[in-house]
Amino acid sequence: MKKIERLRTELIAYASALYHFVGGITVGLVLGIPTLFLFGDTLLSLLGHGLIALHILFEIFESITGHFLEWAFHLSKRTAEIIIFWSSLGVAIGLMGHLMRKAHIVARRAVTSVQERRLALAESSKIAVWIRIALIISSLSATLFLFT
Numbered sequence: 001m002k003k004i005e006r007l008r009t010e011l012i013a014y015a016s017a018l019y020h021f022v023g024g025i026t027v028g029l030v031l032g033i034p035t036l037f038l039f040g041d042t043l044l045s046l047l048g049h050g051l052i053a054l055h056i057l058f059e060i061f062e063s064i065t066g067h068f069l070e071w072a073f074h075l076s077k078r079t080a081e082i083i084i085f086w087s088s089l090g091v092a093i094g095l096m097g098h099l100m101r102k103a104h105i106v107a108r109r110a111v112t113s114v115q116e117r118r119l120a121l122a123e124s125s126k127i128a129v130w131i132r133i134a135l136i137i138s139s140l141s142a143t144l145f146l147f148t
Contacts, residue, residue: 029103037096062088 015031062084069080 030100030107033096033099033103037092 066077066080066084069075069083070077075083
């Protein structure tokens with residue numbers, strides 16, 4: 001039980017660090033898209049009436065496609081359901097791969113912009129330090145010039 005708790009706390013820490021480093025929208029996409037694909041059928045009923053209607057439309061599409069496969073290819077109902085399931089799974093995996101590539105590109109852009117902002121801030125702070133040093137030296141030299 002301790003290993004599971006330690007794993008959970010480490011995962012929460014990593015997710016929190018990723019959230020603060022990259023930003024909320026990208027992390028939401030990266031975590032939300034696979035969750036939607038893995039548990040979408042269960043989550044649709046929890047998300048409201050509009051998504052329930054979408055789920056019903058998807059079920060109607062599956063039913064019509066199943067009847068068409070039975071009629072066109074003289075398949076049994078079970079075989080048509082298996083074909084629809086594997087076809088839907090293939091489409092979902094392909095779509096998830098495409099969306100994950102897009103999310104990865106967005107994440108890379110976000111990381112690059114964060115790194116560029118950090119470098120710009122570091123450069124500006126270095127310049128500010130040199131400007132302060134130059135001002136201190138010039139004020140000291142002006143003071144010494146006035147008193148000599």
